[in-house]
Amino acid sequence: MERCRLVFSGSGGQGVITAAIILAEAAVLCEGLNAVQSQSYGAEARGGATRSDVIIADTPIYYPKVLQPNVLVCLTQEAYNRFSAIIRPGGLLITDSRYVKIQRKVDALQRELPIYRTVMEQIGKPIVFNICMLGALIALTDVVKPTSIINVLKTRVPSDFLEMNQKALQLGMGLTGAARA
Amino acid sequence: MGKNVKFLQGNEACVEAALYAGLDFYAGYPITPSTEIAEHLAYRLPQIGGKFLQMEDEIASICAIIGASLTGRKVMTATSGPGFSLMQEALGYAVMAEIPCVIVDVQRGGPSTGIPTHVSQGDVNQARWGTHGDHAIIALTASNHQDVFAITVEAFNLSETYRTPVILLFDEVVAHMRERLVMPEPGEVQLVERLRTSVKEGVDYHPYLPREDGRLPMSDFGGVHRYNVTGLVHDMWGFPSTEPRVVHALLRHLVDKLENRTNELARFKEFFLEDAEIILISYGSSARSALHVVEERRQRGERLGLLELQTLWPFPRDVVRNRCAGTKAVVVVEMNMGQVMQSVKLAVEHPERVFLANRIDSVFITPADIINILRIIQGKGV
Numbered sequence: 001m002e003r004c005r006l007v008f009s010g011s012g013g014q015g016v017i018t019a020a021i022i023l024a025e026a027a028v029l030c031e032g033l034n035a036v037q038s039q040s041y042g043a044e045a046r047g048g049a050t051r052s053d054v055i056i057a058d059t060p061i062y063y064p065k066v067l068q069p070n071v072l073v074c075l076t077q078e079a080y081n082r083f084s085a086i087i088r089p090g091g092l093l094i095t096d097s098r099y100v101k102i103q104r105k106v107d108a109l110q111r112e113l114p115i116y117r118t119v120m121e122q123i124g125k126p127i128v129f130n131i132c133m134l135g136a137l138i139a140l141t142d143v144v145k146p147t148s149i150i151n152v153l154k155t156r157v158p159s160d161f162l163e164m165n166q167k168a169l170q171l172g173m174g175l176t177g178a179a180r181a
Numbered sequence: 182m183g184k185n186v187k188f189l190q191g192n193e194a195c196v197e198a199a200l201y202a203g204l205d206f207y208a209g210y211p212i213t214p215s216t217e218i219a220e221h222l223a224y225r226l227p228q229i230g231g232k233f234l235q236m237e238d239e240i241a242s243i244c245a246i247i248g249a250s251l252t253g254r255k256v257m258t259a260t261s262g263p264g265f266s267l268m269q270e271a272l273g274y275a276v277m278a279e280i281p282c283v284i285v286d287v288q289r290g291g292p293s294t295g296i297p298t299h300v301s302q303g304d305v306n307q308a309r310w311g312t313h314g315d316h317a318i319i320a321l322t323a324s325n326h327q328d329v330f331a332i333t334v335e336a337f338n339l340s341e342t343y344r345t346p347v348i349l350l351f352d353e354v355v356a357h358m359r360e361r362l363v364m365p366e367p368g369e370v371q372l373v374e375r376l377r378t379s380v381k382e383g384v385d386y387h388p389y390l391p392r393e394d395g396r397l398p399m400s401d402f403g404g405v406h407r408y409n410v411t412g413l414v415h416d417m418w419g420f421p422s423t424e425p426r427v428v429h430a431l432l433r434h435l436v437d438k439l440e441n442r443t444n445e446l447a448r449f450k451e452f453f454l455e456d457a458e459i460i461l462i463s464y465g466s467s468a469r470s471a472l473h474v475v476e477e478r479r480q481r482g483e484r485l486g487l488l489e490l491q492t493l494w495p496f497p498r499d500v501v502r503n504r505c506a507g508t509k510a511v512v513v514v515e516m517n518m519g520q521v522m523q524s525v526k527l528a529v530e531h532p533e534r535v536f537l538a539n540r541i542d543s544v545f546i547t548p549a550d551i552i553n554i555l556r557i558i559q560g561k562g563v
Binding site for chain 2: 021024025028029034035036037038039061062063064065067
């Protein structure tokens with residue numbers, strides 16, 4: 001497989017780091033791939049622009065950070081302003097249409113998706129915002145299979161919340177069809 | 182999904198390894214970036230009948246593990262630079278009284294409270310000379326979670342074998358990042374258990390009287406023997422002595438028991454060294470960037486190699502000297518102002534061929550940082 005370098009960015013509390021961990025864990029534990037996940041620590045973890053890097057590959061990963069992501073997710077305007085310039089030419093930029101107003105053209109596929117709106121309309125709880133985003137991401141990239149994400153969710157999410165998370169993942173995967181058209 | 186495969190932080194890999202090695206007593210004071218070690222042991226140790234104590238500070242923490250070790254426990258504490266500074270006095274006590282213990286220093290930016298959440302490797306020389314007086318010490322490090330596991334188990338084994346504190350010098354990047362760990366099965370990795378005295382109850386036990394092989398069997402403190410333990414220079418009974426013969430013998434013993442085994446204690450990994458014209462020497466997380474560069478440049482046919490050091494003290498000077506013999510240049514890759522580079526220069530035949538690729542601005546050193554230095558050495562400009 002092509003080495004996949006992802007950066008998840010947003011604000012503290014949106015679950016971007018959790019989403020990054022779930023994706024990387026799915027790659028390692030369910031698909032036998034290598035993955036490394038790291039994150040920014042400090043004051044930004046409680047509000048401000050937070051960031052988590054993930055590299056997924058079928059070869060060893062040494063340098064663990066991402067300098068030029070193939071896939072960049074920005075869930076706040078601040079995160080978009082700060083990180084949109086680092087995307088690798090030809091990469092994929094995913095933003096949430098409620099939180100981010102695209103201000104410039106970057107040399108990447110830009111997907112403005114109504115992730116937050118869909119979650120609030122269909123589920124009504126913002127807590128699964130990040131899982132919905134992950135659904136959109138795996139639908140657009142095929143980096144891991146949906147069942148791998150669900151298997152990790154089963155080990156991380158209390159059973160009462162599993163169904164809601166699965167629904168959010170499905171909703172996210174559904175969003176990309178419209179975006180592709 | 183194999184049940185032994187885990188996806189976790191480096192700090193958690195250290196915890197898994199410590200428990201595998203038989204850790205049953207931990208005392209500590211949480212500090213970034215080592216906190217997850219305390220967090221996970223607070224949860225795990227009580228489940229297996231071990232003891233977890235959160236102490237009032239790092240001085241109390243190291244004193245608690247020294248005491249617990251004397252009673253026969255396998256012990257560890259974890260901290261970062263500021264806490265490691267506070268531990269130096271009692272670290273010397275453990276050296277002097279020859280008490281097995283493992284001290285994890287997850288390095289962050291310094292000096293003082295420095296930069297809590299960012300990476301550095303600035304404590305290398307503190308591990309060597311942070312505590313006063315002539316002494317020897319073992320300090321180990323690792324660059325990935327599989328090696329963090331192996332080297333942590335090794336730390337416990339060496340501390341028991343040589344009755345010495347062992348320092349694990351990890352850093353923020355390896356401690357916080359998550360990657361795969363394949364847990365060994367029980368029994369798969371050899372463990373060294375406490376060497377206890379065969380002296381029976383009611384018979385005099387000499388805590389510092391070596392056996393024929395030079396090792397000092399221990400008796401669990403508070404058990405069947407009464408004996409003295411002190412930070413003062415002591416005789417074979419453990420009582421203070423100012424007898425020059427005793428003083429000399431003790432200091433020689435404390436240094437020689439490790440320094441004379443420098444080659445035996447050397448843990449290191451070699452990548453593409455056979456025909457390397459330029460050798461990178463690195464350790465801890467920096468070695469990941471170094472290996473990235475080496476693998477990439479090898480594909481272009483450049484004869485670059487990496488010597489990754491896992492034992493930092495006693496410094497593996499013979500290994501470094503042998504591997505670097507005949508190379509055009511040696512580049513030490515580290516995140517400080519050349520602490521290991523100094524030791525490398527002392528070890529090699531041509532210190533003028535030793536260069537530094539470093540970063541001290543709290544940013545994790547990148548492959549490009551190393552490549553820039555290589556270009557200067559190769560006369561390619563930047």
